[in-house]
Amino acid sequence: MEVSVLIPAAGKGERLGLGPKAFLRVGGRTLLEWTLAAFLEAAEVLVALPPGASPPRGLRATFLEGGETRQESVARLLEAASLPLVLVHDVARPFVSRALVERVAKAARAQGAAVPVLPVPDTLIRPEGEAYGAALPREALRLVQTPQGFFTALLREAHAYARKQGLSATDDAQLVQALGYPVALVEGERTAFKVTYPEDLFLAEALARVWNGSPQAR
Numbered sequence: 001m002e003v004s005v006l007i008p009a010a011g012k013g014e015r016l017g018l019g020p021k022a023f024l025r026v027g028g029r030t031l032l033e034w035t036l037a038a039f040l041e042a043a044e045v046l047v048a049l050p051p052g053a054s055p056p057r058g059l060r061a062t063f064l065e066g067g068e069t070r071q072e073s074v075a076r077l078l079e080a081a082s083l084p085l086v087l088v089h090d091v092a093r094p095f096v097s098r099a100l101v102e103r104v105a106k107a108a109r110a111q112g113a114a115v116p117v118l119p120v121p122d123t124l125i126r127p128e129g130e131a132y133g134a135a136l137p138r139e140a141l142r143l144v145q146t147p148q149g150f151f152t153a154l155l156r157e158a159h160a161y162a163r164k165q166g167l168s169a170t171d172d173a174q175l176v177q178a179l180g181y182p183v184a185l186v187e188g189e190r191t192a193f194k195v196t197y198p199e200d201l202f203l204a205e206a207l208a209r210v211w212n213g214s215p216q217a218r
């Protein structure tokens, strides 16, 4: 697939508390190894590692040092990208299917920017102090995932604009939207959840035992 895959993997994993998640082993493989399995057809894979981390041997990827924030890590990965389409995917989402990768790549190739989203399965509220507060219209809301796909030139422009304006965001789509460029939505996958908190390891260990690259339950 003629895309540059950018894997921000330089995070400290502070909420999980077990060090950088890229090297966390689940089901006998690191999260980085699980993640790279979905991108074997990509023409180029670039991975941002924590400062001082030794690049793992035997993996088909180019490694560079990440930055202080996810946004800075992606900016550094972007500098090294050589193809006109990029997919940006968190190493913290190791169980990503090739079907999702292809779905995002297809939409990004057609529209310039695309991200996977999921409906919100729980009631969502805006608390008022310690009180319940107000319920939000969850049917109008979506959970955003990665991989996020973009024309490389568009994402470079978005990061340059963000640097100039002092904008920071939790994902790349927000930076592209800040340029006034529409971001398309495609169906995400609940199995592409982000390993963030200790309890997520129960889910990751269980999924690792049955994961065959497809998000469909047996």
Ligand SMILES: Nc1ccn([C@@H]2O[C@H](COP(=O)(O)OP(=O)(O)OP(=O)(O)O)[C@@H](O)[C@H]2O)c(=O)n1
Binding pocket: 007, 008, 009, 010, 011, 012, 013, 014, 015, 016, 020, 021, 022, 048, 066, 067, 068, 069, 070, 071, 073, 074, 089, 090, 091, 092, 093, 194, 195, 196
């Ligand atoms: N300076 C940073 C911070 C985050 N990331 C990456 O961004 C993705 C999503 O971030 P998150 O889940 O928050 O990972 P961490 O930053 O490691 O987690 P925490 O916030 O709990 O420290 C992860 O793949 C992480 O490695 C990165 O490349 N560079």
Ligand SMILES: C[C@](O)(CO)[C@H](O)COP(=O)(O)O
Binding pocket: 070, 090, 144, 145, 146, 170, 171, 172, 194, 196
């Ligand atoms: C990019 C992302 O995975 C989209 O949902 C999310 O914003 C990353 O958040 P984090 O706090 O950096 O884990």
